Amino acid sequence: MLNKRSIEDIAVQGKKVLVRVDFNVPQNENGEITDDRRIREALRTINYLVQNNARVILMSHLGRPKGKFNDKYSLKPIAERLSALLNKDVVLAEDVIGERVAQKVEALKDGDVLLLENVRFYEQEEKNDPEFAKKIAELGDLYVNDAFGTAHRAHASTAGLADYLPSAIGYLIKKELDIMGKAITTPERPFVAILGGAKVSDKIGVIENLLDKVDTLLIGGGMAFTFYKAMGYEIGKSILEADKVELAAEILKKAEAKGVKLLLPVDMVVAAEFKNDTEFNTVDADKMPNDRLGLDIGEKTMAIYSEIIKNAKTVVWNGPMGVFEMPNFAKGTFALADAMSQCSGSTIVGGGDSAAAVEQLGFADKITHISTGGGASLEFLEGKVLPGIAVINEK
Ligand code: AMP
Numbered sequence: 541m542l543n544k545r546s547i548e549d550i551a552v553q554g555k556k557v558l559v560r561v562d563f564n565v566p567q568n569e570n571g572e573i574t575d576d577r578r579i580r581e582a583l584r585t586i587n588y589l590v591q592n593n594a595r596v597i598l599m600s601h602l603g604r605p606k607g608k609f610n611d612k613y614s615l616k617p618i619a620e621r622l623s624a625l626l627n628k629d630v631v632l633a634e635d636v637i638g639e640r641v642a643q644k645v646e647a648l649k650d651g652d653v654l655l656l657e658n659v660r661f662y663e664q665e666e667k668n669d670p671e672f673a674k675k676i677a678e679l680g681d682l683y684v685n686d687a688f689g690t691a692h693r694a695h696a697s698t699a700g701l702a703d704y705l706p707s708a709i710g711y712l713i714k715k716e717l718d719i720m721g722k723a724i725t726t727p728e729r730p731f732v733a734i735l736g737g738a739k740v741s742d743k744i745g746v747i748e749n750l751l752d753k754v755d756t757l758l759i760g761g762g763m764a765f766t767f768y769k770a771m772g773y774e775i776g777k778s779i780l781e782a783d784k785v786e787l788a789a790e791i792l793k794k795a796e797a798k799g800v801k802l803l804l805p806v807d808m809v810v811a812a813e814f815k816n817d818t819e820f821n822t823v824d825a826d827k828m829p830n831d832r833l834g835l836d837i838g839e840k841t842m843a844i845y846s847e848i849i850k851n852a853k854t855v856v857w858n859g860p861m862g863v864f865e866m867p868n869f870a871k872g873t874f875a876l877a878d879a880m881s882q883c884s885g886s887t888i889v890g891g892g893d894s895a896a897a898v899e900q901l902g903f904a905d906k907i908t909h910i911s912t913g914g915g916a917s918l919e920f921l922e923g924k925v926l927p928g929i930a931v932i933n934e935k
Contacts, residue, residue: 542717542925544932545708547585547684552594554650558680559585559710560697560928562687562912563600563618571612576621578689581912583625585686585710586653590628593650597680598622599636599659599697600687607663619655630655636662637675645679659697666695673700686710689891689913691928692920702931709932712912717929719909720856720920723888724753728853734845734876736761737859737893740784745922746858751794756801756852758845760837760861760872764804767792773826776810777833803845807838809862809869816866836862837872846879855883858890858918864897873897881906890917 561582566574573579582598589596605613619632631654633641644654656676659665664672673696677683683705685691690698691713701707709717723731733754735743740763750757759767762779769775769782770789795802804825810832811820822838823829837845849855857880861872874897880887881903889895889907892914898904911917916926 542721542929543935544717544929545935546714547588547708547710549935550682550706550708552589552592552682555594555682556597556645556648556680557589557594557682557684558597558599558676558701558705559589559684560599560687560690560701561585561710562689563598563615563622564602564689565618567617571617573617573621576625578912579618579622579625581712582686582710585684585712586622586626588711589684590626590651590653595645595648595650596653597645597648598653598655599676600655601660601665601690601697602658603660605658605660607660607665609661613658613660615655615658622653622655626653628653633657637672637679642679659695665697666693668694668696668700670700670703672696674704677701677704680705683707684710685928685932686712687928688713688716688911688916690916691913691926692916692924694927698928699931702933707932709929713929715909716911716913716917716920719886720888720911720917723854723856723886724750724921724923727753728885730755730852731854732756732758732848732852732856734758734760734849734855734857735859736763736861736873738762738779740766740781740788743859743918744787745924746918747791749921749923750856751791751798751800754800756803756848757795758803758848760805760841760845760876761859763859765834767804768825768828771804774828774830775834776828776830778828779833803848805837805841806844807840808834809836809838809872811835811869814863816868820868835866836869842872842875846875849876849879850883852883853885854888855880855885856888856890856921857894858892858921860893860897864893870897874901877901877903890914890921
């Protein structure tokens with residue numbers, strides 16, 4: 541188990557603390573923030589530092605400005621929203637490094653908050669350029685990483701800074717590590733994992749790692765068809781990764797050898813075309829017509845999976861059960877979100893599409909933990925140590 545230093549383990553009073561947060565929020569075409577959840581998730585760490593009289597220097601990326609200054613990706617709207625949420629002034633620096641930023645840092649008093657401009661205005665950020673990291677590091681005394689959503693990337697502000705400053709994790713990363721870490725190391729049983737989404741190839745690492753840990757693995761989404769193929773089923777025009785059929789067969793064998801119940805959908809909603817407004821019906825999984833494609837799990841599968849989820853003590857979910865962007869094929873994903881909300885055990889949703897489904901349904905407050913990082917949580921479930929966490933000092 542990782543034993544990383546957290547902000548509560550370091551003395552922050554009067555210190556200039558550089559904090560990497562994930563303020564990469566969605567915006568509309570006028571640049572208005574459409575969902576400020578990521579900003580709100582960072583408040584606990586920022587408030588702690590303010591209350592403990594640190595001089596807080598925040599860093600984040602926003603969008604993909606490709607290493608150039610671009611007003612469209614300025615953190616100005618974020619500084620305003622953060623200021624409203626904190627109920628205190630937030631100064632926005634016009635740059636990430638340089639003399640003018642240094643002056644703003646020097647002007648900070650204990651408990652003040654400064655936000656640096658978009659770190660991705662410099663191409664050195666994503667290259668984890670040591671000179672760039674060093675220049676940022678010169679602005680502060682301590683480095684705190686609280687950006688779980690980018691912790692799977694080794695960039696200057698997400699990892700490089702730890703080479704130059706004493707470091708710690710913030711509350712958000714701590715929460716992600718505590719909850720997901722407990723689930724995969726000492727889960728309460730039965731431990732059920734639900735994996736869906738388009739491809740087996742994206743989830744191989746997770747499947748391999750979880751096969752050693754879970755009691756039951758529920759498979760859905762497009763990846764089910766590669767498994768069906770391995771079992772000799774007809775899959776019609778459904779999505780298939782032909783080069784992964786053998787691997788799927790191996791996974792089925794491994795699950796059996798390890799005593800893990802690996803379940804595939806028993807019925808499927810099959811459609812004439814890959815679009816919402818098309819003819820569709822439900823068939824048993826071993827009776828798929830050859831001119832149709834499977835776009836969602838059927839009602840029998842929903843009932844079986846829901847029952848298993850409701851009776852689990854730990855559930856981890858990553859990836860939708862069908863093409864949930866199309867309302868006609870979203871029912872399976874929504875049914876499982878509903879079952880998760882009724883489970884009294886520890887329920888964890890691994891970011892991305894499944895997190896969106898749970899939120900759209902209004903179930904978010906009935907889930908133990910919705911990870912703030914899709915890619916990061918997937919790598920965590922693969923058993924990898926994320927670079928942005930690996931670099932942080934141990935206790
Ligand atoms: P992922 O990013 O791997 O979690 O995959 C999410 C995507 O998988 C979503 O965009 C879904 O539309 C897609 N998906 C789920 N089920 C199917 C299916 N049966 N056929 C094609 N795509 C699917």
